[in-house]
Amino acid sequence: MANSDDFKKAVELINKSGSTLITTHIKPDGDACGCVAALCDALRRVGKKVQPLFLSAVPQWYSFMLSEKAPVLGEDASIDELMQGRLGEFDLIIIVDADSYSQLGDFEQYLKQNTKPVLVIDHHATSDGLGDVQILDSTAAATGLIVLELFDHAAWPVTETIAQALFTAIATDTGWFQFNNTDSRVYAAAARFTDDGAKPTKIYEKLYHSFSHARFNLMLAMLATLELHFDGRFATQHILLQDFERTGTTSADTENLINECHRIGTIEASALFVELKDGRIRCSLRSRGAVDVSKIAEKFGGGGHKPAAGAFLPGPLQNAKERILDEMSRQF
Ligand SMILES: [Mn+2]
Known part of the structure; x- marks a missing residue:
């Protein structure tokens, strides 16, 4: 559990800020988008100026959570434009669902020259300690x-829109309540968001x-x-440029596709390799x-x-593929 002192400090930071930039990791998922949406909404309700910024494209199926x-970054504004203040001057930066440079793409440059306070809210095990x-x-x-x-510490109301965004956040990060991170805390929050107006059936349709x-x-x-390896216990798949x-798709379209192969009963872990325009390979891993x-x-500079988890190779x-198979051979 997080320290209640940290919540107190976070609320103080937000209360004294005028203009806040809220961002999250590259390849934003449902948790990332839901948290950005909920925080933007809450801060605006208490009269704060808020600028959401995504570090790579938002998949179309998450756009329903965002009011605008x-x-x-890199599409609507370049890193230079951000550095020059084209998106505004901020006195607080909030980063949700990420705490390591490897998850931030070009935003790393901005963060490294930034002198304003940074608030990080995250649940990943990998951390570079980016926040004040x-x-x-x-x-x-x-x-x-x-x-x-944080909402409870700050006494901000959970409106219907916020309930929808946060329900989506927890539902997607638990694979719609099926991964083994689905504990009673998840179900309790889901019940609360449903009471506050989230509509699970509608959200399911929009997502899946x-x-x-x-x-x-x-x-x-x-x-x-x-392809199956190690007696069917490990699966690899790939997508090339x-x-x-x-197919007329983009890299945002790959989200969650890796999970499909886990329908095969023998598969304990899997990797999806996606070829990138710069020649690197993005490897997503599931277990x-x-x-x-x-x-x-982490052995390849990634995390999760x-x-x-995931890494760039x-x-x-x-x-x-050979490098990942080599690492995996030690596991099976
Ligand atoms: Mn998450």
């Missing part, structure tokens, strides 16, 4: 649970029954590359068993949680 289209005030709780299944605690045909084709391309081109994939990711695909 928030700028994306940090609310860290690696026992929380989602950052959304920590944000809810909203594939474009193009994204479905990308999933089919990925599934065709499935040409798959995005052929449903004893393997702590965050430890594997025991059941879900040098290309080409074959090289990245």
Whole structure:
């Protein structure tokens, strides 16, 4: 659990701030988007100026949580424009669902020259200690649970929109209440958000029954590359640049696709390799068993949680795959 003193310090920081920049990790997921949306909403309600900023594109299926289209670094504003104050001058930076440089892309540059206070709210095990005030709780299944605690410390109301955003945060980080991080705290929060107006059935439809045909084709391309290793206990899959081109998709469309192969009963862990435009390979790792994939990711400069982690490896695909298989061979 997070320290109640840290919540107190966080509320003090927010109360004395005028203009706040709120951001989260690259490849924002449901937890990241939900927390950004909920905090923007809450701070505006208490009269604060807030600028949300995403560090890479927001998948279309999370946009329902956001009241406006928030700028994306590298698309709507360059890192130079951010540094020059084109998005505004801020006296507080809030980073949610991330606490390491490797998760922040180009924003690292901005953060390193920033002199204003930084508040970090995160549940990842990997931490670079980016905040002046940090609310860290690696026992929380989602950052959304920590944000809810912050709401209670600050006595901010959980409105229907906020309940919807935070429900989505905890539902997505638990794979819709199926990963083994789904504890009573998750269900208690889900009950509370439902009482506050979140509509689980509607949220489920928006999240999981909203594939474009193009994204479905990308999933089919990925599934065709499935290989099993170590007596079927470890699975690898990949997506190449040409798959995005052929199907008319982008890297945001890969989110959660890795989980599909876990329908196979023997698979305890899996890796998805995605070829990037700069030649590197993004490797996502999942584990449903004893393997702590965050430890594997850390060996390659990445990070995450025991059941879900990721890292960037040098290309080409074959090289990245061999290095991961080599590490995995020690686990099985
Ligand atoms: Mn999270």
